[in-house]
Amino acid sequence: MTSTVIAADEKSEERPVDRERTCPLLLRVFLSNGRHHSTNEYARGNVPSNELQIYTWMDANLRELTNLVKEVNPEARRKGTLFDFALVYPDIRTPGYRMRDIGSTCCGQKGVDDAKTLSQSRFQIGDYLDIAITPPQTRIPQRRPRPY
Numbered sequence: 819m820t821s822t823v824i825a826a827d828e829k830s831e832e833r834p835v836d837r838e839r840t841c842p843l844l845l846r847v848f849l850s851n852g853r854h855h856s857t858n859e860y861a862r863g864n865v866p867s868n869e870l871q872i873y874t875w876m877d878a879n880l881r882e883l884t885n886l887v888k889e890v891n892p893e894a895r896r897k898g899t900l901f902d903f904a905l906v907y908p909d910i911r912t913p914g915y916r917m918r919d920i921g922s923t924c925c926g927q928k929g930v931d932d933a934k935t936l937s938q939s940r941f942q943i944g945d946y947l948d949i950a951i952t953p954p955q956t957r958i959p960q961r962r963p964r965p966y
Contacts, residue, residue, distance in 0.1 A: 897926035898954030
């Protein structure tokens, strides 16, 4: 007879956080226009200057975080604005930080990453969130007919 070991499924059903009884965590968010900050900007105890501090829970999803950013950033409220999320976390091999994309949302449109939570993104308390905000294209370039 052979014995077998059955590992618990890590992606088992996630239980929602009781927000009435669970203390929120401080999420340090850094916003930039069009691109993410460089990981060098997080080096040696420094952080980018445009910090937004959000108190939230591990079950907060990217759509919820998008709405919180839009509350304090009026330019980001336009339909079609793209929010690209990345985790910034300490690199265990070198004295620096690494960045990993975790998803994106679009203002006024539903997307596949809207319901992705911080815990599903493997966020750990102490990590930073870097959000690149790209405004919608103001004008669609029109093709001109060739004159021949």
